[in-house]
Amino acid sequence: MTKVTKENVRYLAQLCRIACSEAKVDSLLEDFQNVVSYVEQLNEIDTSETEPCSYVTLGHTETPLREDIVEEPLKKEEVMANAPSTIAGLVRVPSVLQSS
Amino acid sequence: METLSACTLHHRFVSGAISAKEIVQNLLHHIKQYDSKIGAYLLVLESDLYAQADYLDEKRQRGGRLGILAGVPFAIKDNMHVKGHITTCGSKFLTNFVAPFDATVVRRIKEEDGFVVGKTNLDEFAMGSSCENSALQVTRNPWNLDLVPGGSSGGSAAAVAASMASIGLGSDTGGSIRLPAAFCGISALKPTYGRISRFGLVAFGSSLDQIGPMAYDCDDIELAMQALGVHCERDSTSLPGESFVPVSFEAKFGQGMRVGVPWQFLEALPLESRKVFDETIAHLKEMGGHIVDVDLSILKYALAVYYILGTAELSTNLARFDGIRYGLRSERAGNLDEVYDFSREEGFGDEVKRRILLGTFVLSSGYQDAYYKQAQKVRRIIIDKFAEAFRACDFVAMPVSTGAAFPFGAKKDPLSMYLEDIYTVGANLAGLPALTIPSGHLEDGRPLGVQLVAPQRHDAEIISVGKQFQQRTNYHKRRPNFQRGGLS
Numbered sequence: 001m002t003k004v005t006k007e008n009v010r011y012l013a014q015l016c017r018i019a020c021s022e023a024k025v026d027s028l029l030e031d032f033q034n035v036v037s038y039v040e041q042l043n044e045i046d047t048s049e050t051e052p053c054s055y056v057t058l059g060h061t062e063t064p065l066r067e068d069i070v071e072e073p074l075k076k077e078e079v080m081a082n083a084p085s086t087i088a089g090l091v092r093v094p095s096v097l098q099s100s
Numbered sequence: 101m102e103t104l105s106a107c108t109l110h111h112r113f114v115s116g117a118i119s120a121k122e123i124v125q126n127l128l129h130h131i132k133q134y135d136s137k138i139g140a141y142l143l144v145l146e147s148d149l150y151a152q153a154d155y156l157d158e159k160r161q162r163g164g165r166l167g168i169l170a171g172v173p174f175a176i177k178d179n180m181h182v183k184g185h186i187t188t189c190g191s192k193f194l195t196n197f198v199a200p201f202d203a204t205v206v207r208r209i210k211e212e213d214g215f216v217v218g219k220t221n222l223d224e225f226a227m228g229s230s231c232e233n234s235a236l237q238v239t240r241n242p243w244n245l246d247l248v249p250g251g252s253s254g255g256s257a258a259a260v261a262a263s264m265a266s267i268g269l270g271s272d273t274g275g276s277i278r279l280p281a282a283f284c285g286i287s288a289l290k291p292t293y294g295r296i297s298r299f300g301l302v303a304f305g306s307s308l309d310q311i312g313p314m315a316y317d318c319d320d321i322e323l324a325m326q327a328l329g330v331h332c333e334r335d336s337t338s339l340p341g342e343s344f345v346p347v348s349f350e351a352k353f354g355q356g357m358r359v360g361v362p363w364q365f366l367e368a369l370p371l372e373s374r375k376v377f378d379e380t381i382a383h384l385k386e387m388g389g390h391i392v393d394v395d396l397s398i399l400k401y402a403l404a405v406y407y408i409l410g411t412a413e414l415s416t417n418l419a420r421f422d423g424i425r426y427g428l429r430s431e432r433a434g435n436l437d438e439v440y441d442f443s444r445e446e447g448f449g450d451e452v453k454r455r456i457l458l459g460t461f462v463l464s465s466g467y468q469d470a471y472y473k474q475a476q477k478v479r480r481i482i483i484d485k486f487a488e489a490f491r492a493c494d495f496v497a498m499p500v501s502t503g504a505a506f507p508f509g510a511k512k513d514p515l516s517m518y519l520e521d522i523y524t525v526g527a528n529l530a531g532l533p534a535l536t537i538p539s540g541h542l543e544d545g546r547p548l549g550v551q552l553v554a555p556q557r558h559d560a561e562i563i564s565v566g567k568q569f570q571q572r573t574n575y576h577k578r579r580p581n582f583q584r585g586g587l588s
Contacts, residue, residue, distance in 0.1 A: 002467075009457065016415060016460040017422070018453055019438075019445035031454055031514050036461070038515055039404040042474050045481070052476035053483060056307060056531035057294050057337065058556050064340060066333040078200040082426035091425055096436045 001040060004033045106172040106266035106320040113160070113171030120156035120171055120215075124149045127173055127217065131264050134582065139239045140249075140259035142178050143186055144218040152215055159213075167212030169327050174209050175256045175265035178219035179226055180311070181300040182206050189302050190222045190234040193427045193447030203300020204332045205269060205311055212327045217265050220255025224449045225418065226276055226304050228252050229520040232508060233451045241284060242580040243546060247505040250280030253314065257284040260314050262582055267324050268314040273305045274406050275500075275524025277312045278536040282500035282549025285538045287566065287576060288314035289321050290524075292556045293531030294339040296325075297332030305413040306337075308406075308528040317576050318537065318566035322346050325559065339557070349564040353494070357565070359389040360493030362396035370502060373548060376540035377499050380550045384497060387568055394489035394496060398482055399526045403518060405482065406525040408462045408475035415459025421447065454514060483530045487555075495554040495562055498523055500536050504546035524551070533559040537566045538575040547578075 009029050013020035020028070076089065085092040104127075112118045128146060135141055156170060176182060179189045181199035183206075188194045202210070209216060223233035231239045231254025239254045241247040242262040249258040253270025257280035260268040270277035272290040281288030289312045296311045303309060313324035329344025361381065369377065381391060423429040423443025430442030448456070462471035489496060501520055511517040527534040532553050539550035552562040570576050 008461075012457045012460050012464070015464065016419075016456050017440040017444055018448065018456065019441035027450075028454060028457065032457065032461075034513070034515050035407065035454075035458060035518075039408050039462075039471065039475075042401055042404050042408075042478055043470075045401065045474075045478055047474060047477035047481070050477040050480050052473050053480035054307065054476060056483065056529075057339070058531075063336050065336075074200050082197055082200070084423065084427070084429035093424060094433060094435050094439060098435065 001037055004029065004036055104173065104263045104266040105316050106323055109266055110169065110171050110323070113156075114166055116160070118171075120153035120160075121150070123171055123173065124153040124215065127264070134262055135264060137240065137245065138242055138258050138262050138264075138582070139237050140175070140220050140255045140262065140264055141218045142188060142221050142236060142255070145182070145185065145216060149215055149217065156213055167214070168323065169209060169212035169214030171213070171215070172267060172323075173215040173217045173265045175217050175220045175259040175268040176206065177222050177253050177256050177268070177270050179222060179271060179302040180205060180269060182216055182219065186219065187302065188219070188236060189226070190224045190236055191447065191449070191452070192235045193421050193443075195236070195428075197426055199300075201300065204297035204334060205328055206300065208327050208330070214327070220253075220259055220268065222255055223252035224452050225302070225414070226252040226271055226273060227414070227451050227455055229275065229279055229517050230506070230511065231255065231280070233449060235449050241505050242582040243285060243505065245582075246507055247546070248283070248508055250283030250505060252276040252280075254280045256314050257281055257286060257288075260284070260286050260316065261580055266315065267320055269311060270314050271301055271304070271309055271311050272528065273308045274410060274528055275521040277314060278500050278524050278534060278549070278551055279520060281314050281536045282538075282547065283505035285547030285576075285578065285580065286314055286316060287318050287321055287538065288312060288536045289325065289559065289563065290527060290534045291325070291329065291559050292339065292533045294335075294337045295344065295533070295557075295559055296328045297335040297338050299332055299334040303417040305410040306417065307413060308410060310528070317570050318535070318563050321535070322563050322567070325563065329559065345560060347560045347564050349568040352561055352564055353388060356388045356390060358392050358493040359384050360392050360394035360489050360496040362394050362399065362489070362496065362498060364395065364397045365399050366498060368502070369499060372542055373499055373503055376542075376548045377550065380497065380539045383569060383573060387565075387572065392493045394492055396485055396489055396496070396526070398485045401478055402482060402526045402529055403522050405475045405478045405529055406521070407458065407518060408471050409479065409529075411455045411459030412463050412472055413459070415456045415463065418452070418456055423447070451514065479529050482526060486526070486530045486532065490555045495552050495558070495565070497550060497552055500524060500549040500551050504542055504548055527551075527553050531556055533562060535562040535566050537569060538578075540575055541578065547575075
């Protein structure tokens, strides 16, 4: 059984970009361990002869593409209306480079 | 208020027995009276409804062509886009998001003259089995307000059960249409993967997600499928070729049908649920069903496969919620990294975080082969076992869940909540259509559901069986008593 540590949880939180207080790490850890232990039951199954499956539609082997026809796109203002912060029609974000 | 059968309402409107305006007035009156207690809707599109009613009444008067959904009110789960209105996904992350376009399903409803009544509550990003994970609102089961409506499409299920819509749209990644339908005593279809376009549905598990209708009976399910089961070129997984076409029970199964039952897999079914299921089997026999024992014992692993593949896919899909282009941006963020880290910390609820973390874990370096790849392989075995079962039967019958709706707060640890989906996830993993119909009630009145699971693209066949079943039985006609005792 894989033992999940606080270190693992902290690292995963960092990978998926979710800030996590120490209290949160603690509360996530127990549930996380239970679920990981549960899903490990799959190791009981012999899959040495089985190919992994990533696509379920029968007889549908390629991704169909539609005709490349120019259409009217969404209006920029409508799309930008959902941005938390904008400037001159562009998305505004905090500075990426800090001056030293 | 009487039940809002979509087919009946449509015919009454087309024949002139009721105007579109009356439909809307009655519906809004009913919603105002009861939804403060049930909490199915996050948003009701009142002014849109009146405008649509005027348009429809005028169109009928001048003899214009009326769509097949004319007069039929739809409740839309709030993870599908309705242009100009919120799509919250039940999350704090998206409380202000306004959809710039219609989902294909919404476009189809509008093209066929249906009413878009409003947006319904759900577990955050459709992750949950009780609707308790919504960050925005509590939804209660119309059969008993102390019980959950089931999830994740709990708002749409409760809206239909309480006659606040004729048809509810839900999305089903691991059981999210079927479980709430069973808990709320209504019929519902999780169609074949790709049968209904997912364009405009906020993605959860892209190889599992499927939109489907929830309704009073299987006639209404069939009507909805005729409007929605069409190819869509904006969804590359949309089934190519022919649209959904109804079939008649007589033509398909008049000479008999082979009903598979995975008895071994159902061993753990509690006695009171087993009793109801046995009654269902007896009805299916009377309908000409020949019962076949099929081996689907592999399904005891389905939930583990689902939690690996589903979380892997959702952790990828939810990476787009970064606080930059839309949704919540943390006010604490001083630099770009903090925009990501704090916005996601503040915007996502605990269950969503748990699942993103798990998905990130099963895809991370060193663990990918042991978890993700192994799950993909077991998925193939599950698909093969279903195919084997379908050589011996036309469809498989099994319960939707081990029990009926439960009280709020009853499933505290995540794993016990996940186990609610033990019977439903198999159909998602194999991309199969699964129809849920009310199959009986426990002594305390709580409804239970049975599901019929068929080979891919056999959606119409199981609907025909459902219709026949409902001609012979009255389970679906029993309605919750929420106007009186239930809501006092």
